[in-house]
Amino acid sequence: MIIRLVALDLDGTTLRSDHSLSERVRNTLEKAIEQGTEIVIATGRTVTSVPGYIMDIPGIRYFITSNGAQIYDKKLERFIYSRCIEEDAVTAVIEAVRDKSVMVEVCSDGMAYTDSFYYNMACEGKLTYRNQKYIVDTRIPVDGYLDFMYEKRNELENISISSDSPVLLDDIRRRLEVIPGLTVTSSFRYNVEAGGSDVSKGNALIYVCGLLGIPMGETMGIGDSGNDVALLRACGLKIAVANAVSELKQEADYITESNNDDGAALAIEEFVTGKC
Numbered sequence: 001m002i003i004r005l006v007a008l009d010l011d012g013t014t015l016r017s018d019h020s021l022s023e024r025v026r027n028t029l030e031k032a033i034e035q036g037t038e039i040v041i042a043t044g045r046t047v048t049s050v051p052g053y054i055m056d057i058p059g060i061r062y063f064i065t066s067n068g069a070q071i072y073d074k075k076l077e078r079f080i081y082s083r084c085i086e087e088d089a090v091t092a093v094i095e096a097v098r099d100k101s102v103m104v105e106v107c108s109d110g111m112a113y114t115d116s117f118y119y120n121m122a123c124e125g126k127l128t129y130r131n132q133k134y135i136v137d138t139r140i141p142v143d144g145y146l147d148f149m150y151e152k153r154n155e156l157e158n159i160s161i162s163s164d165s166p167v168l169l170d171d172i173r174r175r176l177e178v179i180p181g182l183t184v185t186s187s188f189r190y191n192v193e194a195g196g197s198d199v200s201k202g203n204a205l206i207y208v209c210g211l212l213g214i215p216m217g218e219t220m221g222i223g224d225s226g227n228d229v230a231l232l233r234a235c236g237l238k239i240a241v242a243n244a245v246s247e248l249k250q251e252a253d254y255i256t257e258s259n260n261d262d263g264a265a266l267a268i269e270e271f272v273t274g275k276c
Helices: 010-014 023-034 087-097 116-123 132-138 145-151 166-177 201-212 226-234 263-273
Strands: 005-008 038-042 062-065 070-073 078-082 103-108 111-115 140-142 158-162 182-185 191-196 219-223 237-240
Touching: 005 010, 005 201, 005 263, 010 219, 010 263, 023 038, 023 263, 038 201, 062 201, 070 201, 078 201, 087 145, 087 158, 087 166, 087 191, 103 145, 111 116, 111 145, 116 132, 116 140, 166 182, 166 191, 182 226, 201 219, 201 226, 219 226, 219 263, 226 237, 237 263
Parallel strands: 005 038, 005 219, 038 062, 111 140, 219 237
Antiparallel strands: 062 070, 070 078, 103 111, 103 158, 158 191, 182 191
């Protein structure tokens, strides 16, 4: 099987749990690029939240961000694709989370915002169910986040809702799933996310492959979470890391080692480059 393009999720897949990029993974990506393989990043992060040590790898041009709501072209230094949530759907999400004790993060124009209350909790080391450094480094705090969401209701690409209460998250997910015009997914244990009706990493990758003239059968996707299901379904070869959720493993053709054991590198070596 010829693989001309590899699509990579970041957190829990390409990056280790401490958000670092191992030397082996970086070397494997560079070797694949040298051999002519297209490497595409497909992440739930906004483009401004993509680590510099990923963004600066020579040869990676396309970044699918916000769970597929945007595609950033590094060569052109601009977004080439953007899909926002419909205004009525955003308004309905606001009502679904109103008066709920949840952390809400919203993405707009490649930036990520969150309620200043939870941002301050992260600064103080009290937001134990999230990576607090990541929140402090990548989120912009806003007061009155529901008013902010309403003001930005025509400009939101993604809405992430987090809580350490599974019961509360399940309730909110059920509320979101009946809102017309939303795609509902999850990128880690403590969250549920909403994007536009046709938004997914898979659809965004299909768009990129159309630009490049690469058949979907010649692509490989690697992921770990529910928001990677659409990505794997779009790809010719579907890879889950060992730490992936069971939903994703059921989609996979092959299960590699965990993100902390360089699973992404091992899969690329197995199916694309050979041993480094």
